Amino acid sequence: MRSPLSAYTLRRARSLTDALKVLRDAPETVPIAGCTDVYVSLEFGSPPGTRYLDLWPLSPLRRIALRDGVLSIGALATYTSIIRSRLVRSRLPMLVAASREVGGAQIQNRGTIGGNIANASPAGDTLPVLAAADAVVVLRSLSGERRVPFSAFYTGYRTSVRKADELVVAVEVPEVDGAQWFRKVGTRAAQAISKVVMAGVRSSTPRIAFGSVAATVVRAPRTEAALARGVSLDDAAVVLSSEITPIDDLRSTARYRRAVAVGLLRRFWAETDSE
Numbered sequence: 001m002r003s004p005l006s007a008y009t010l011r012r013a014r015s016l017t018d019a020l021k022v023l024r025d026a027p028e029t030v031p032i033a034g035c036t037d038v039y040v041s042l043e044f045g046s047p048p049g050t051r052y053l054d055l056w057p058l059s060p061l062r063r064i065a066l067r068d069g070v071l072s073i074g075a076l077a078t079y080t081s082i083i084r085s086r087l088v089r090s091r092l093p094m095l096v097a098a099s100r101e102v103g104g105a106q107i108q109n110r111g112t113i114g115g116n117i118a119n120a121s122p123a124g125d126t127l128p129v130l131a132a133a134d135a136v137v138v139l140r141s142l143s144g145e146r147r148v149p150f151s152a153f154y155t156g157y158r159t160s161v162r163k164a165d166e167l168v169v170a171v172e173v174p175e176v177d178g179a180q181w182f183r184k185v186g187t188r189a190a191q192a193i194s195k196v197v198m199a200g201v202r203s204s205t206p207r208i209a210f211g212s213v214a215a216t217v218v219r220a221p222r223t224e225a226a227l228a229r230g231v232s233l234d235d236a237a238v239v240l241s242s243e244i245t246p247i248d249d250l251r252s253t254a255r256y257r258r259a260v261a262v263g264l265l266r267r268f269w270a271e272t273d274s275e
């Protein structure tokens with residue numbers, strides 16, 4: 001059931017420092033960026049809190065830039081801005097591919113990469129890309145800034161190391177060496193949450209990551225090692241099947257997800273073969 005909006009307070013952040021002070025003084029405050037995930041919770045009567053902090057005015061957090069060879073994408077960068085960014089298109093085309101598959105045009109205009117990261121859904125479409133790219137999440141509080149490797153960011157289903165007084169301010173992506181690949185399998189082409197989503201980097205040390213096959217986005221290190229050793233794709237598929245832990249839920253079954261993950265691995269390998 002829809003939650004009555006009169007029960008909530010909303011404050012607009014005037015600056016990043018202002019926002020961080022609000023979170024320090026009232027850590028139960030829920031930051032909102034594009035609000036595309038939070039609004040769904042409000043509509044379904046499961047609001048994440050009663051005090052909200054609107055980050056949308058914090059324009060500096062929309063910046064996409066190259067700093068010392070590292071691609072820095074501000075937390076408030078929307079999917080549309082990522083799709084339009086020449087820098088992202090040239091450095092991280094698999095993130096552009098993932099952004100094109102998120103929701104529809106309205107969600108792409110409003111949804112942010114920081115929201116996708118902080119929301120911590122195992123089905124977030126950008127997350128396998130960031131995992132395969134060895135990205136780093138930049139967190140800031142009034143006490144300072146810390147950088148968390150993407151592989152250490154999530155602690156379980158919808159949980160992360162982000163503390164209540166911290167904001168995700170950016171995600172940093174080092175240069176990716178090798179052919180990049182992304183594929184999402186859902187019920188339909190748009191406005192669908194994935195049944196399985198995969199990103200891969202083909203190099204002498206292949207990197208592959210999956211969403212919707214475990215409680216969090218996951219890399220598949222044993223499969224990566226098998227591919228690096230040059231085992232047959234059939235053998236790599238066996239390793240992958242034992243490495244992921246999909247579940248049955250309303251969107252799919254564990255069996256189907258396992259079969260699709262193996263199919264995606266095969267396509268990744270075939271389609272990046274000549275690159």
Ligand SMILES: Cc1cc2nc3c(=O)[nH]c(=O)nc-3n(C[C@H](O)[C@H](O)[C@H](O)COP(=O)(O)OP(=O)(O)OC[C@H]3O[C@@H](n4cnc5c(N)ncnc54)[C@H](O)[C@@H]3O)c2cc1C
Nearest residue numbers: 033034035036037038102103111112115116118124125168
């Ligand atoms: C119709 C529809 C279709 C969708 N389709 C897809 C899809 O195909 N693929 C997909 O991955 N997602 C999809 N989503 C989910 C959503 O759009 C994305 O996860 C989006 O990136 C969320 O960003 P946001 O800015 O709207 O986050 P918000 O809703 O504002 O916030 C989401 C969560 O992150 C926290 N948060 C936001 N920004 C920060 C920050 N900077 N620091 C700390 N915490 C923060 C909030 O407190 C909240 O817990 C869809 C949603 C809808 C409604």
